[in-house]
Amino acid sequence: MTETDGVCSDRFRAVGAAFRDHLASGEELGASLAVDVDGVLEVDLWGGFADRARTRPWTRDTLVNMWSSTKTVTSLAALMLVDRGALDVHAPVADYWPEFAAGGKQDIEVRHVLAHTSGLSGWEQPFGIEDLYDWSTASSRLAAQTPWWKPGTASGYHLQTQGQLIGELVRRVTGGSLRQFVDEEMARPLGVDLHIGAREADWPRTAELAPPPSGLDLTALDPDGPAYKALLGSPGTVEAAGTPAWRRAELGAVNGHSNARSMARALSVISRGGEMDGRRLLSPATVDLVFREQARGTDLSLGIPLRWGIGYALPHPGTLPYIPEDRVCFWGGWGGSLVVMDVSRRLTIAYMMNRMAPGVLGSDRAETYVRAVYEALTP
Numbered sequence: 001m002t003e004t005d006g007v008c009s010d011r012f013r014a015v016g017a018a019f020r021d022h023l024a025s026g027e028e029l030g031a032s033l034a035v036d037v038d039g040v041l042e043v044d045l046w047g048g049f050a051d052r053a054r055t056r057p058w059t060r061d062t063l064v065n066m067w068s069s070t071k072t073v074t075s076l077a078a079l080m081l082v083d084r085g086a087l088d089v090h091a092p093v094a095d096y097w098p099e100f101a102a103g104g105k106q107d108i109e110v111r112h113v114l115a116h117t118s119g120l121s122g123w124e125q126p127f128g129i130e131d132l133y134d135w136s137t138a139s140s141r142l143a144a145q146t147p148w149w150k151p152g153t154a155s156g157y158h159l160q161t162q163g164q165l166i167g168e169l170v171r172r173v174t175g176g177s178l179r180q181f182v183d184e185e186m187a188r189p190l191g192v193d194l195h196i197g198a199r200e201a202d203w204p205r206t207a208e209l210a211p212p213p214s215g216l217d218l219t220a221l222d223p224d225g226p227a228y229k230a231l232l233g234s235p236g237t238v239e240a241a242g243t244p245a246w247r248r249a250e251l252g253a254v255n256g257h258s259n260a261r262s263m264a265r266a267l268s269v270i271s272r273g274g275e276m277d278g279r280r281l282l283s284p285a286t287v288d289l290v291f292r293e294q295a296r297g298t299d300l301s302l303g304i305p306l307r308w309g310i311g312y313a314l315p316h317p318g319t320l321p322y323i324p325e326d327r328v329c330f331w332g333g334w335g336g337s338l339v340v341m342d343v344s345r346r347l348t349i350a351y352m353m354n355r356m357a358p359g360v361l362g363s364d365r366a367e368t369y370v371r372a373v374y375e376a377l378t379p
Helices: 012-026 070-085 097-104 110-114 127-134 135-144 161-174 179-191 198-207 224-233 246-249 259-273 286-289 363-378
Strands: 004-008 028-037 040-050 256-258 295-298 305-308 328-332 340-341 346-353
Touching: 004 012, 012 028, 012 040, 012 363, 028 259, 040 259, 070 110, 070 179, 070 256, 070 259, 070 286, 070 328, 097 135, 110 161, 127 135, 127 246, 135 161, 161 179, 179 259, 198 246, 224 346, 256 259, 259 340, 259 346, 295 328, 340 363, 346 363
Parallel strands: none
Antiparallel strands: 004 040, 028 040, 028 346, 295 305, 328 340, 340 346
């Protein structure tokens, strides 16, 4: 029998029922789900199994590799530095990282990196996973590249490069790593279980990923097009994600490890207008930056309609229509994990799991949970 634990307030009982149903049916292997409303954790649920063999229960403190839900954390780190005056979203990246000006990139601005419009959506070949793990190699290769399209004119989702680009900016302006910044400026002060990579001591409580039923098919793509090049130039795999090398690496786009409770609390900084527990972490002006549209249209990497603000996706009728078109921003990870920040309702939803669903963004399970949350909030 699949066990479910945690708390769920009465008004969100339909959310809890959907979560339990998916675990009982086997659609979920193991998962955690959290809903924070103005600082109150109304839903904090977890259950199922942390391994494919169903021998390890998913507990309150189980961590999981979040794939691109990691980007919600990395973008928050960048916005915190913007708020402190260490970064300017309209400044050229090369102001902070002079080598980046090579290859005609002298005019690429910080906002272009945060909105996936820089033209650097993958690494030029040859580039393998060992190169990905080596920070100096991965950064220097991007610094030398030429953009794959005119920066600022369209989005092309930066599958793995965004973490490297933002991480290098963090190093240049703070003198420390992104991992260190997340730990010292976010995880510890906010009291959340959130890590870029995974400490060896935490490996026993880290969930095993179950891959999606089908992989990514490159054969239908134009080998000279940005979609093909972005996918080929992003060498992470499900198999790699469980290895010591992956967990030890600093991959600010794809190897964050956390759970729904911690992600809901951390990202509620945005949902609550920048203030948490009486402390202001972001100014209202910095929160407003998130909602300045930078790109709208078919994404050159993913081939789906997307609308990007600064750091996060914004609602678009052609993408995840179950997210309302208010002051809402979001992003998720490969396999279906999702973080939704609703400033209008001071609401944060976080969903993490280890059974990966097909597709590049969202899943049927994520849709069920998010719809149930918004239905519960409808008068």
